[in-house]
Amino acid sequence: MEHFDDALARKLEAFERLGDLEMEKLRELQSKRVQIAGGNEIGYQAASARGAYILRRGWACSYKRLRDGSRQIIDIHIPGDFLGVRSLLLRSSNYSFITLTDVEVAKVTVEALREMFQTAPKLAVAFLWAASRDEALVVEHLVSVGRRGALERTAHFLLELGARLHLIGCGTGDSYECPISQAVLSDTLGMTTIHLNRVLRQLREIGLVVFREGMVKFPDIQRAAEFTGFELGYLDHSRRS
Amino acid sequence: MEHFDDALARKLEAFERLGDLEMEKLRELQSKRVQIAGGNEIGYQAASARGAYILRRGWACSYKRLRDGSRQIIDIHIPGDFLGVRSLLLRSSNYSFITLTDVEVAKVTVEALREMFQTAPKLAVAFLWAASRDEALVVEHLVSVGRRGALERTAHFLLELGARLHLIGCGTGDSYECPISQAVLSDTLGMTTIHLNRVLRQLREIGLVVFREGMVKFPDIQRAAEFTGFELGYLDHSRRS
DNA sequence: CGAAGCGTTGAGTATAATCAATTCTGGTGG
DNA sequence: CCACCAGAATTGATTATACTCAACGCTTCG
Numbered sequence: 001m002e003h004f005d006d007a008l009a010r011k012l013e014a015f016e017r018l019g020d021l022e023m024e025k026l027r028e029l030q031s032k033r034v035q036i037a038g039g040n041e042i043g044y045q046a047a048s049a050r051g052a053y054i055l056r057r058g059w060a061c062s063y064k065r066l067r068d069g070s071r072q073i074i075d076i077h078i079p080g081d082f083l084g085v086r087s088l089l090l091r092s093s094n095y096s097f098i099t100l101t102d103v104e105v106a107k108v109t110v111e112a113l114r115e116m117f118q119t120a121p122k123l124a125v126a127f128l129w130a131a132s133r134d135e136a137l138v139v140e141h142l143v144s145v146g147r148r149g150a151l152e153r154t155a156h157f158l159l160e161l162g163a164r165l166h167l168i169g170c171g172t173g174d175s176y177e178c179p180i181s182q183a184v185l186s187d188t189l190g191m192t193t194i195h196l197n198r199v200l201r202q203l204r205e206i207g208l209v210v211f212r213e214g215m216v217k218f219p220d221i222q223r224a225a226e227f228t229g230f231e232l233g234y235l236d237h238s239r240r241s
Numbered sequence: 242m243e244h245f246d247d248a249l250a251r252k253l254e255a256f257e258r259l260g261d262l263e264m265e266k267l268r269e270l271q272s273k274r275v276q277i278a279g280g281n282e283i284g285y286q287a288a289s290a291r292g293a294y295i296l297r298r299g300w301a302c303s304y305k306r307l308r309d310g311s312r313q314i315i316d317i318h319i320p321g322d323f324l325g326v327r328s329l330l331l332r333s334s335n336y337s338f339i340t341l342t343d344v345e346v347a348k349v350t351v352e353a354l355r356e357m358f359q360t361a362p363k364l365a366v367a368f369l370w371a372a373s374r375d376e377a378l379v380v381e382h383l384v385s386v387g388r389r390g391a392l393e394r395t396a397h398f399l400l401e402l403g404a405r406l407h408l409i410g411c412g413t414g415d416s417y418e419c420p421i422s423q424a425v426l427s428d429t430l431g432m433t434t435i436h437l438n439r440v441l442r443q444l445r446e447i448g449l450v451v452f453r454e455g456m457v458k459f460p461d462i463q464r465a466a467e468f469t470g471f472e473l474g475y476l477d478h479s480r481r482s
Numbered sequence: 483c484g485a486a487g488c489g490t491t492g493a494g495t496a497t498a499a500t501c502a503a504t505t506c507t508g509g510t511g512g
Numbered sequence: 513c514c515a516c517c518a519g520a521a522t523t524g525a526t527t528a529t530a531c532t533c534a535a536c537g538c539t540t541c542g
Contacts, residue, residue: 064384067470072387090373094475132331135376139315142383143305146313146431190387229308234335
């Protein structure tokens, strides 16, 4: 029953049922584990030893810092997420990863990936699906930042995050632990910390979202989804491609 | 010398030198060509017959429309770009494609792709590189919309577009034909048409970018790059992975 | 000629950023 | 135990940025 401490397995199972072979390969792939404390760069040792990581425990984020010191967070990463697949092929990955909490990651080499692709094609397809989904998340994020107002955008993001967490077995569906600061969230949503703070207060007052003491709660998740126009289509939860 | 009317070949060559085999496969892959007039949806016939396209001539864009009628353009597509690779695996591609000019596309089936991956692995790697690059473009776009001011954002996007065009042999390096309306550009950059119009006027007055009559010109491209903090790292022009 | 699409401009408003402080918390060391 | 500190959250006042509403000029096209 390795399933239930392995967020990645859970996530991939949402796409395709995995047999013993796949579970075994998945475990193998995640054998080189590393613990990293919160607030540290991931994988920035030698540019040559570039590789991908699987986030097993804790939260991280990918971001880009601009000349003026501001930063845009591309995506918040939760257990079961890949980090750095893009940079495997693209020489100049122009952004970085930092841990938001203490984490455990598994380092994945290109060779291990290649091996996995050949011996467990079913798993390979599931991986590609996950990669597509991650890209769809970025696209949705772009849409949010470009065209949604601050209230809508904030609530939408927190809903999406809740859905992602639920998929890997975290949270209750209308609430979850959320160990990130307002500064991190504001850099994700493309606004000032101060402004986000006011937005969060409004959302609390309206009774749509309560973000407090490391917890996110939706008093009326139906109404919140309606308010933000949240559809989980692009998360693609249902089985079958 | 098929090279020089094939934007895709040019683009991939920037990553890896292609031999006769690869050129042949590339031609094969693009044999099913279709002409589409400007302002039309691409590939929205039957959801079942989903597939990818290679844009051979003309411009298009991918976008998502929101409930309130507004839209966010994810990316502007120029010759040599793929359309719809994401949606091959992800059942619910939540966005659409529309042509901005008359175009010629080549329809690519999953089978043809698979065949190409097996018989021309060099080409396969180049394809994956291109896909990674496209994703990096979206990421950069997100950063722009989230953290750059309107002036900077607009100039940055036009510079990037120029670099992409130059790679496939269009434009002179500091000017290019740009057949898109201000409405399209503003939906790309996440602002109002009206506001974009004023921004463009300012950019013209400062002498950074001139966007006029379907042409984009940079009177002093060095200064423009400096102003916007433009780096072409993520476009990854140089040969070698 | 009128209609439609695109670009342009002005005036007023809304939204979000900036500057400046204050509170609250958990940790640290005396 | 308390004083102190740093980080995070919060509030107010002011300014800047971008949106809305309303028009008008220009071109193209039927």
